[in-house]
Amino acid sequence: MNKIQEFKDMHFSNDLLFLGNAWDLLSALTLEKVGFKAIGTTSWGIANSLGLPDGELIDFDRHLGIIKTIVENVKIPVSADIEAGYSEDINTIIDNVLRMADVGVVGINIEDSLKKSIGLRGISEHCNLLEKLRIALDQNDYNDFYINARTDTYFQRQNPLMETIDRAKAYVESSASGIFVPGLKEYAEIKEITMNVNAPLNVLSLPGLTNCNRLKELGVRRFSFGNALSDKVVAHLEKNADELIAFMDTSHLYEK
Template sequence: MNKHIAAFNALHQQEEALCLGNAWDLLSALVLEQSGFKAIGTTSWGVANTLGYKDGEKISFDELLTLAKKIISNVSVPVTVDIEAGFATDAAAIAGNVLKIAELGAAGINIEDSLKHEGGLQTQAAHCHVLEKIRLTLDSKGYQHFFINARTDTYLQLEQPLAQTISRGQAYIDSGASGLFVPGLSQAEDIRAVVAAIKAPLNVMSLPNLTDVEVLQQLGVKRFSIGNALSDAAIAFIESQADRLLTQKNSAGLYDHCEVKTAFK
């Protein structure tokens, strides 16, 4: 078994919540590793921006594979890849795509239940079928503990999402998922309810009102993802500095935060 798969699973079982750094290219992944992150995930939003696309499977799967290979080959910590809804509609094709990610040396994936070519969520039954196919395909090829992070977008799409989140979450775990990812989940009482109902690691994503990892850890959260927040902050910094450079005709601002600790190999 890939040593990173075992290490990545262990990071979800410790008392301390896993703080996952989300990279959008090789440079950002190297910086995150150098800063001390124990695992790295990709952010589909940030990756799409880097390649000049909007988020939502606008890039090709081959482009995602190329980026994932670069990151996995150049960092020494476990890497999990955001594959959105799988870059296919057929369960077998999605499972084949996940297998390609596993074969690169990744430790896991995120896969979501949002539909990409129309609005709304995939039906619970249909998404369970996808997860089952992924798990069976991985197991048959020797990736039994590859971490499948089942993302449900209930809190992004439904007005009363808690009951549906718990229903989908348990069904996804029963179908072979390793953990549950609920972006948009932020209220303490809802987090407690999901943790109590789903016996698998809960992953939440950074939001303006959801930033304190220690508080979330006390609520039972096992994984905290930066998501696209860091890549957005980097873009905002570039925009502000570019505007400042043009309006002030002075590059002094570029040196306010540019000390580089170590040159990369």
């Protein structure tokens, strides 16, 4: 079984897929070492590690190079966060996804947010992109490559539930493998989506939304923590660096 098929199958096993989000090689190797079964990159964490904010501000080749390094050095499947595709041109987005697949990535998150303005891509426009992505992947022998269609309705709409379900259904009909709804938090709404959308649902960890077992009971198939771990690491680094300057002493670096 190749890694693409292995990763797809993880969304349909008895266990919820708990995805470890990495932002560089060290974080990826650490997540693999402690037992995560698959890795998803975090665009926020990668950007932050390079001193940039999130939002496709990294040159795509540089972003691809970081992910390629991760893929080449871990044994577990790696899915890539490519935001909205690093372009507004559909052919360039398709090419970017194929280049990700070429370096060994097994899937992507691709969102429907606009990057140069506030708002979401129209449903038909995004469905067209998803359909053409699937055709291109299949034509290049990347069958079952996992397209995790992210919708940002919960970040951009006042009452997002029904639009989320409508978008999710349309995206699945347009060959998305699964649906990712960051910002979704209420248990009743999670259940509503899993009951009405015939594809694996990925939710993002948030305060109060943290337990894999509870999410599995609601029908969630995939759970990720985005930039939460990378932010925690950065905060720990800043705290310890601040203490070095404040006390002019390195003793705390050796405390267990």
